Amino acid sequence: MKPFHSYRNPALAIDLVVFGYNAKELSVLLLKRNEEPFKGGWTLPGAFIQMDERFSDTCSRILRTKLGMDKLYLEQLYSFDDPARDPRGRAISVAYYALVNPHKLETAASTMAGDVEWVDCRKMPQLGFDHKQIFKTALQRLRSKILYFPVGFELLDEQFTMTELHELYECILDTSLDRRNFRRKILDSEYILPTGMKREGLQNRAPELYVFNKKLKRNNFQLNIPLSKGQ
Amino acid sequence: MKPFHSYRNPALAIDLVVFGYNAKELSVLLLKRNEEPFKGGWTLPGAFIQMDERFSDTCSRILRTKLGMDKLYLEQLYSFDDPARDPRGRAISVAYYALVNPHKLETAASTMAGDVEWVDCRKMPQLGFDHKQIFKTALQRLRSKILYFPVGFELLDEQFTMTELHELYECILDTSLDRRNFRRKILDSEYILPTGMKREGLQNRAPELYVFNKKLKRNNFQLNIPLSKGQ
DNA sequence: TTAGTTTGCGTCAGATTAACGCAAACAAAT
DNA sequence: ATTTGTTTGCGTTAATCTGACGCAAACTAA
CATH class of the missing domain: 3.90.79.10 (Nucleoside Triphosphate Pyrophosphohydrolase)
Structure with missing residues (x-):
């Protein structure tokens, strides 16, 4: 040869x-x-x-x-x-x-x-x-x-708020997403986990911080995020 | 240069x-x-x-x-x-x-x-x-x-029965799919169209023939085919 | 102090899913 | 010709999911 x-x-x-x-x-x-x-x-x-x-x-x-x-x-x-x-x-x-x-x-x-x-x-x-x-x-x-895989957590800090994640999705998809439904879907999916912590220097009810769930390897998950039509 | x-x-x-x-x-x-x-x-x-x-x-x-x-x-x-x-x-x-x-x-x-x-x-x-x-x-x-795009019609004849399409999906996915739910999903999706014709040489109630709907260009469709667990 | 915003949680009607029943039309066996 | 099993088409239903949106506590800005 x-x-x-x-x-x-x-x-x-x-x-x-x-x-x-x-x-x-x-x-x-x-x-x-x-x-x-x-x-x-x-x-x-x-x-x-x-x-x-x-x-x-x-x-x-x-x-x-x-x-x-x-x-x-x-x-x-x-x-x-x-x-x-x-x-x-x-x-x-x-x-x-x-x-x-x-x-x-x-x-x-x-x-x-x-x-x-x-x-x-x-x-x-x-x-x-x-x-x-x-x-x-x-x-x-x-x-x-981003709709079926937790890509994009790479774009945020280690810890992030729900609002930050929500804004990231809206920005990437270039559309508006209903905040409350997005929250529910993401939390149900277990893509992210609550840390129980809040960002330093903020008061009692500062938004909670989340982290990406590294144990999660689900592959065929469908976020199926609804567009916010009204409001 | x-x-x-x-x-x-x-x-x-x-x-x-x-x-x-x-x-x-x-x-x-x-x-x-x-x-x-x-x-x-x-x-x-x-x-x-x-x-x-x-x-x-x-x-x-x-x-x-x-x-x-x-x-x-x-x-x-x-x-x-x-x-x-x-x-x-x-x-x-x-x-x-x-x-x-x-x-x-x-x-x-x-x-x-x-x-x-x-x-x-x-x-x-x-x-x-x-x-x-x-x-x-x-x-x-x-x-x-195959779960979200009508690929696979390429593998069948121009005209095919629902059963043939069902078998193709089961074969490719190497699993069993509930026949009745599969039928409903596929028909609702409008991926295929009934021809109103039956295969030659067969009698009255031979299975109906379908063709791929060439006008359809939907991209973000989800078949979401259920596995047949029982039976 | 007041008016707005952010955040978390909840409600609910309507759509969708997954499991499976049923019978008419056929095919095969006796 | 009658019986038995299979194929095909069409329904039903409980449980779940979706998408739209209400509401109030905690905060911020005016």
């Missing part, structure tokens, strides 16, 4: 859609390019896969370079193959998306690269390559996944 | 999980290899991606070669990156799965390659490369997708 001979293979890249949530705003990490192609424009952060790297290694490399942190929730999204997606030549992109709580990055804020920026999901500029499509696919995936 | 220089890139392959359904049996198209690696063993059909091909082109090429037919339901599954997945060297696999009604192939039966065979999903042999993992991922995807 002989190894592959020198096929000409398409270049193979990883592109990342890194979601961050802060102050009722879902944003994505964009890269301001300072070289061709798309010099001066925005793209998603990405890198070519090295021969000895696994996808997750390449992801880590990108995240470390641009965010100074690489242990994030990471999920493979889709592989993109438009022959014209990169003007430099044939390149396949394996896209991943990641979830970060930008708050947790603040300690390492100085390590965030100068050429990246958080951009509000609702105000996406034009993106180079086929990155607009990748972004749209990622947002779609996040929106549908 | 210069084109890519000669990076050494991993080889890039497409592997296919082709599902076929016949006589209450869900099967997958396997390839009997007659060269190394895994000579004499089973693998999924696959091929390397040519520089000018899109994924779907490579899929078509494989399907035409092995089945003599290439217009099937096709969906990208996942991309696999284990550095050890191919003993010949680094190779990435972009896996797709396809659905065929083997009945529709019969006319072109002679064109089916001699080195492939339909194998019952429940009796999968050892597979070369990481193809067992790819197969498992595909089956999982099919099982979850």
